[in-house]
Amino acid sequence: MKKRIGLLYGGKSAEHEVSLSTARAVIGALNFEEYEVYPIFITPEGEWRRGERLEKPASTIEELQFGDEATILENNITDFLMDKNGEATQFDVIFPLLHGTNGEDGTVQGLLEVLNLPYVGNGVLASSAGMDKVIMKQLFEIAGLPQVPYTYFIRSEWVNEKHTILARCEEQLNWPMFVKPANLGSSVGISKATNREELVTAIDIALQYDRKIVVEQGVAAREIELAVLGNDFPEVSVPGEIKPMTDFYDYDSKYKDGSTALIIPAELPAETVTSLQELAKRAFKAIDGSGLVRADFFVTAENNIYMNEVNTMPGFTPVSMYPLLWQHTDVSYPVLIDRLITLAIERYEEKQQLHYKKD
CATH class of the missing domain: 3.40.50.20 (Rossmann fold)
Incomplete structure (x- = not known):
């Protein structure tokens, strides 16, 4: 049927x-x-x-x-x-x-x-935590995942304490800095700042999309992504590398101008790949993930790893990184969709076994 x-x-x-x-x-x-x-x-x-x-x-x-x-x-x-x-x-x-x-x-x-x-996909907690970059980072910190330094604030703080916030950013972080809306994906509203004037402009842009803003310290590193699939026992794909031709991986380079190269599998030492896969699983479990997650990392020239973020509903066209990573891990696009549907039904059936009233 x-x-x-x-x-x-x-x-x-x-x-x-x-x-x-x-x-x-x-x-x-x-x-x-x-x-x-x-x-x-x-x-x-x-x-x-x-x-x-x-x-x-x-x-x-x-x-x-x-x-x-x-x-x-x-x-x-x-x-x-x-x-x-x-x-x-x-x-x-x-x-x-x-x-x-x-x-x-x-x-x-x-x-x-x-x-x-x-x-299909992540539940309420994982979705909301995965969407809010501040909550996500705090959960990753509890889980012991390595991250770049960051700070955050809300709109009302920016309006009333602009100079204090700018001073905090400059005291805690080094240039360049990346400014992001806390609750948005696809690189919408993200800007790079190399001085205070650009930082102010970047914050004003980000505030058009969210009331909460994250400012991260930039790091000279490769952008590496892995795909996670499963519920309680997640599997992790081979790693892939994002190589944008622009200054960073923004919305246009993701979806419009085709100015980004996706290298799968990424050329990395075997021990680095193993570490990335283990960290991807830990990130998935830190947010109580289910179904699918794309885990994004920074890897330096010395192969130091920093957790960037997870995406609980990553791009899902056949040319998006998440399906491509599984394609290179011997899981085709149609099979991937079938597995996600099966995982959704399995999770639902498990929930139906819970007791919602006392015997």
């Missing part, structure tokens, strides 16, 4: 377009002989729309952005469970393909938990 898969994508997020690309790629890789595929699109304004069951992959991204033919869910987003005739669809699993705010940060995961629906 075919499994019924609800694909949830789009979203009210700065990463809306990335989500659409991911959705089209996943739909193209799903085996329609094994799955019934139901698209659920969230517009940039936050309106939920459910399309008809897909009979074949979408040929364009535009086909996934439903218009008048869709069921528009204006009053209650939980109506996505219903078809246009008002009949409930019994989904076997929901596949959230949402990037960034309102999708990758634990919010939609919380909704799916309340609805008691199986879903």
